[in-house]
Amino acid sequence: MLTEQELKELYGKTYVEAFGAQQSQQRLARLVPLMKLQPIDHVVDFACGNGMLLPMVAGRVQSYTGVDFSQDFIAAAQARQAASGVAGAYFVCADIIDFCAENPAKFDVAFAMDFSEHVYDEAWVMLLKAIKTSLKPGGRLYLHTPNATFFLEQMKARNFIVKQFPEHIAVRTPEHNVRLVEKSGFHARAVHLLPHYNILRFLHGLSGLPWVGKYFQARIFMEAVLPC
Template identity: 30%
Template sequence: MGEDQGQFWDRVAERYAARPLKDPAAYEEMLVEVGGWLQPGDRVLEIGCGTGSTAVRLGGTVERWLGTDFSAEMVRIAQAKEAPEGVSFMQASAETEHDEAPFDAICAFHILHLLPDAPATLAALRRQLVPGGLLISKTWCLRDFNPLMRMIFPILRARGYMPEIRQIRARELRAMLTDAGFVLQGERHFGTHRHSRFIVARRAE
């Protein structure tokens, strides 16, 4: 039996934390975009926060930022960082329902394609949003990749270089969000990664 998601990310956490950004300009552009959707009084939940880089950068612009990840090692690295007041990290699965809910916004960056049951998780996230609250996501739509490139993914997975990944198309991602009770507000990509879809969706009233 292969590793589960938590085990995989625990194993690669230190290496992941030390790896430089491949496209710093695109990341900075994303931070500006996300910040434009948030308000100073917002309470934000981030699932799949990893080593906490985005929480540290944006957490000081809102009232509360709770970063969660299913990897204990990722959370440990995040907790060691100097974060703004109101930012905290905890180990939790993506579908965990938190006592602090409801949130004004939920961020899910590069995690929806890693979930074994994304529709169930989206339903749990919707329940934790205020009416009209935002789900701000960025998701790899690997099914839209060149077929030759997609052949590499199972090889990388078998060799332990890649976690279990759900291959979806951008149109399937949009349908998944609308089926879960969200209204799409905007979609784009940053830099050259056009298959990494940034989508903002609002919880339907």
């Protein structure tokens, strides 16, 4: 098990530069129609990375705040904002638990996009409980993550032909994700099982097959809510 310091070291300048070069915006853009965003919403994007989500939601909400513990990612996110000219957006380099303690009941929506697979179960529950305190009553959490049931993730878990990304330390099944979210005080209102965002998306048509279909559902997108 990697220590907290070892995990932080994974997300230095080299990782940030590679992430920016390799990640497709389609990965997140296709999720926006599934989000129930309103013009009055104040949203917070936890583990915001280089701020890729910002231009996709900026015109749909009142304000956006991105939070990440990597100063390199925050610098990349601020550069993206400057280039796009998006106003009403803020980026904060901070520990999530500390940030939430300083911003209680402030936000309507929280995002955790491709974040939970980077965090062990115990730490993820702690983070979810902190995120819960930053949301207003009835607040929503949107979570996007790889599906451990997907055949490629099964291969990675067994080190068969392909290897897991070193930063992906906790890829989970849909059921496991729901269990942790609800343990933290949220209600999982909707769970969508989606295609991959690269060429493997063409295999999603096989997800309707009996018995084996679940192995072709690559990604999980969840909407979880707090009681009003």
